[in-house]
Amino acid sequence: MKTPGDNGFAFPDWAYKPESSPGSRQIQLWHFILELLRKEEYHDVIAWQGDYGEFVIKDPDEVARLWGARKCKPQMNYDKLSRALRYYYNKRILHKTKGKRFTYKFNFNKLVLVNYPFIDVGSTGNGVPQSAPPVPSGAGTHFRFPPSTPSEVLSPNEDLRSPGGLYGSLARRVARGSVSDCSDGTSVNSEIEDGGTGGGEDRAERSAGGGGGPGGGGGGFRSIIHPRLSHESLFRIYGGAGNPGAHPGSRGPAGHRMHPEPLSPFPVSPLPGPGGAGLLAPPLSPALSMTPASHLAYTPSPTLSPMLGSHFSFNPEDMKRYLQAHTQSVYNYGLSPRAFLQYPNIVIPQPHRPAADKAGPGGDRGAAERAERERGGERHHHAPLPHSAHHHHHHQHQPHSAHPHPHSHPLHHTLHLGEEPPHVSPFKFKLQPPPLGRKQRDGQGQGKARQSSLSSASGSGSMSSTSGLGSSLSFGSDLSSASGSGLISASSSTQSLNSAGLPKIKVEPISDIESEEEVEVTDISDEDPDERDVDFEVFAHRLSGAPNQHHHQHLLSNGSAAHPSLPDEDLDEDVFKAPAPPPPGLLPFLASPHGYSTGSQRGPPALKTEPGEPADASPPRHPPPPQTKCIPLKLRFKRRWSEDQRMEASQEESDDKKVRPQEQRDLRRSNGRMQIEEDGPGEADGPLLSAYQSSVGQPLPAHRRASADLHRATAQLSLENKDC
DNA sequence: TACGGAAGTT
């Protein structure tokens, strides 16, 4: 590991090693597709169309060409690409929309977009540029949950892995698009910016603009880890809730979607603060979407502004704001005030409307530009298509960049509280246990040592949130192997938890019935010392540098449970269907970009915190309480949502078909609840969730920076590989 | 145009 020193932190060594598994490391087709979908430039080639998650390949040859370029497979053609897409059918990542040529549909239900909640969803009908799949809107509301970018979507794991210190690298990677490059995974470079090497403009811009903040992360890190993620990790089912679309999206009052930055990769965002919250929320949302509650009133821009934030600094003020926001949420949503006990100083604000925010600084701009440039250079793109919109957007399309959108800014959040419906959300969920990544774990740890484990595996952790709501969860999966899928991250909201370590949480959805109860909190810390946690910790630390917050998310693992036997089509179908629109009342809430709420649970969520490793992580500033051990708590949430249940049920059933038999074993429902340890990744059913954020914890500058970098990087992504 | 088996590659 490297230590980051002031700058960043580094990930453990293992993190750097290239993974051996090739498959995972390289960019995956669905990531790529998502990436194309999110870019307006490619709307002529591929675009969201139809139902939620449905997209049409308008120019198959071009898409194939692009894909081939990315993968350095010049011989690629649509026939081959489509074969690859067909393989997704069984994985349940995609489905074919029958009757429509070149039309496929993402099964977002299984994805956990948690990480990438910010997709903008355009409503289908709108002309809006779609970065996001159209949401099914019943109501016309938009939700944004699907990830807008592939990169965003990328694995959480990656994110996690990425060393904080490496932001740069990470960012880069991200920027690249998920990865990749042709040659090897490792150094990639080629693309866009690449690190530093060449590229003048881009880089320059990057630096300038983003800087990412202060500092920019800079450096290049070349070695990066390759992320590997399995789809599975990304996909999970959110409960059947299914509906992905359901979530209330964030649509402003105006109805317009926000698009925060499309690029932003949140997944990573470690920010605890608002950002975190935002993130978390979303994650839940899909699953929970219906359930309202959220804690997150304070939502920064969807993208996580904080990250962007170049300016965002974590200071008392911010914190305060953040907390207040939460507080409001509590009020509004009927959350338990207990959550706030920790923060005595905070004043609970009365609900009020959020002011509009301002935009953020535009840190991204550079990236965006860069990206554009890239494209331009490379391709002719721009096909003439009917979308008028995109042409225009060309320049703008990245909101953040040139024109900051009001919405986009992270820090500002708008609170919609006033509007929100009081109702409490009923659903319950449980935190799921992270998958275990045992592989790596290793030895290091001491038995349970949570502290440092560097092993490669994944960590899981999670935290809780203040209101109880946001919990994030994470699971670990093994990073190294990729196979594992889930992952997670956590953030903590309450301070106490985090300070030292990351709190970990698991969230499991509970399926059915049981639930009513409130959330249970359990102390997990000791429970699983497993690897996952460890890993998780590591990440956390590294990422944040600070022990506190982290939220990350993650997602879940595979979704997979499949019953081989299921015939399922019907079920599947359901899965794919658009979810019902969220209750109106909720919408407002949702409106905020982030605001997804998670459930509202009333009690404090459980969290588990682990002791972090102080050493590495040492946060630059504000070190929170030194790692004391925080109290690790494990919480389980149960969630149930009345109506939703059904949906989930259906989903569950639908779960997979052929895919991975193993996973199936899970119990899915056997109990209704699962525990962390138990399950792993898979539950298809379960949803996932996670949430999280943190609150109090102090945000670390590092995180921010990282975020910023990521943003930038993301912006830079290029879809094609130049190198090849 | 789409599906999916089989074998090969990384």
Added chain:
DNA sequence: AACTTCCGTA
């Protein structure tokens, strides 16, 4: 594992 390549079938 995740495609890529090739191909027969519908």
